[in-house]
Amino acid sequence: MVSLEQIVAFMAAEFPQSKCAVVAVGQGSATVRHQVGPGELRPGGTVSGPVLMAVVDVALYAAILGEIGIVPLAVTTSLNINFLRKPSPDKDIIGVARLLKVGKTLVVGEVSLFSDGGSEPVAHAVGTYAIPPSRVG
DSSP, X not given: OOOHHHHHHHHHXXXXXXXXXXXXXXXXXXXXXXXXXXXXXXXXXXXXXXHHHHHHHHHHXXXXXXXXXXXXXXXXXXXXXXXXXXXXXXXXXXXXXXXXXXXXXXXXXXXXXXXXXXXXXXXXXXXXXXXXXXXXO
16 A cells, blocks of 8 residues: 555645645545635635546545555546535535445546535545556556
8 A cells, every 4th residue: 555645745746736635545545635715616606616526536546546556547537426515615625535446447436525624525426547457466
């Protein structure tokens, strides 16, 4: 299993533009935080869908890297999100990922998104990643 520090360093080097911070990685899981500011809001004062999708994508990627190692060519092949309630416009978005199946070529996981401090999810997503066949594992 890859450490949190290794994943944080990899993400900082490869995705310096990302506003998501990986805060925890466990067995088949990861938690990320995305700071919310005026640039993340859409008209009506809610966090935009693309921001929520980005949190999902980073959370799944971090969980996968924690499980199979640093595999830069693991890529998203599908992502489906259900928006459940309006996120708070003044609280960070927290993404909690859990891997459902880790196969040889595909990984499937789910992510629940929360406004920081909230107990009810604001969105739920399921995603699939393709794993390159050359990975060692």
